[in-house]
Amino acid sequence: MKYKVYVDGQEGTTGLKIFEYLSKRSDIEVLKIDSHKRKNPEERSKFLNEADIVFLCLPDSAAKESIALVKSEKTKIINTSSVFRTDKNWEYGLPELKNQRELIRNSSRVSVPGCHATGFILTIRPLVEAGIIQKDYPITCYSVTGYSGAGRSGIEEYENAALVAARNLHVPRHYALQENHKHIPEMLFYSGLQFEPLFTPIKANYAQGLAMTVPLISRYLPKRASAKDVHEVLARYFESERFVNVMPFDSEAYLDEGQFMISECNNTNRLEIFVFGHNDKINIISRYDNLGKGASGAAVQNMNLMLGIDEGDSLVN
Template identity: 80%
Template sequence: MKYKVFVDGKDGTTGLKLFEYLSRLSDIEILRIDPGKRKDPEERSKFLNAADIAFLCLPDSAAKEAVSLVKNEKTKIINASTAFRTDKNWAFGLPELKNQRELIRTASRVSVPGCHATGLILTVRPLIEAGILQKDYPVTCYSVTGYTGAGKSGIEEYENPELAAAKNLHVPRHYALHLNHKHLPEMQLYSGLLYEPLFTPIKANYAQGIAMSVPLISRSLPKNYSAKDVHEVLATYFESERFVRVMPFDSEAYLDEGHFLITECNNTNRLEIFVFGQNDKINIISRYDNLGKGASGAAIQNMNLMLGFDEGNGLAC
């Protein structure tokens, strides 16, 4: 049996990557809308209601419109936009969280986490559940990400040599400096924090790959936990997971003369967590592909669960 899949918004980075994944799957039939009618609500409605799974790779307002067009109760929706990520009527598509996999399997509406949120939640939530990190801890975090995370316009900007030179895009750029990044609500809700983290994203001149860093000070924790204590909790939490790996505590062998390699998980659905530290200083870094586990790979992982496939169907570890 082939399942019918429609990607609404296939021209963005997430949509294009989804098509790449889906085209490899023999048990999937991709429904293709006429490019000239892709913004026609009536035509979109036909395709949305004909699909077993509909992926929404759209701005928030367009994603909400797409949901309103679905009248067929059999159509399951996987949303890749910010819309609905904190809506309790939608399952949050991060299977590696405790009890989340079963919610996704039985859901008809699933929201894929934001790329930055994925790394933060997977490092903080297990520590809160274990009692190592208190819910009111003033979490700070920062990420370094490739420019594909900025979408189609960002890619065009960075890959235009004249524009890149004029805007000095060869150097990293901090952004969201008003501390209102759109991933903050889901970061707080699904990590279990009482307050939003102080988050600073940094965009750099390379295509894809993300590193999310979460520093902790052990003297501010409930007990004087060490970096090794943190590592052991994370390693136990994810020990049976296929796509989330906690790397050895002595991780010098994975560095390049002391430098962290951000892009080692590119073109996979893998997320790797590292814990570094000494004395009362701890630094947790997760690395993954912002187009893989941070977007389209996670969407496919959720689809596999919702359709009863093997979770890794079509995905590289």
């Protein structure tokens, strides 16, 4: 049996990457709209209602417009924008959270997590549930990501040598400094925390790969948990997961002369969690591909679950 799949927003970064995944599949028929008609409501409606699975790879407002066009009860929708991530009518597409996998399997509306939110939630939620972190702990975190996370405009900017030189783009840049990053609502909603984290994203001049870092101070934790305690909780939580791996404690062997390598999970759907610590200082770092587990790979993983087939089909671990 072939499933019909339509990517609404097929010319953007996420949509193109989804096409790349689906091109390997013999069980998928990709429906392709004429590029000149991709903004025509009648033409879009035809494709949206013909498909078994629709990927929405659109800005928030356009995603809402597409939803209004879907009338078919058989059409299942996977949204990659931020607009429905905290909507109770949509399931959050992070299967590695406890009990979430079954909810995704049985859903017709799934929202793919934001790239920064993915590593943060998978790091924090297990620790809150285990009582290692209290719900009102003042969490700070920062994320270093490649420029592909900024979409087509960001890619064009960073791959233009003249612009890189003129704007000094070879130097990493902090952004969203007013604490208004669009991933913060879901980071709060699904982490189990009572208050928003203080989140600083940093964009750097390399294409892809993301590292989310969460520092903790054990003397402010309710159980004065050590780095080793944190590692044990995370390792136990994800011990049976295919795509989330908790690396050996204090993993010096995985460093390059003591330096962390961000892009080692590129072109995979794998997310690796590291725990480092000294005295009462703890550093948790998750690394993954912002285009893989942080976007398109996660979208395909959710599609597989919703279709009732092998979760890892066409994905690289």
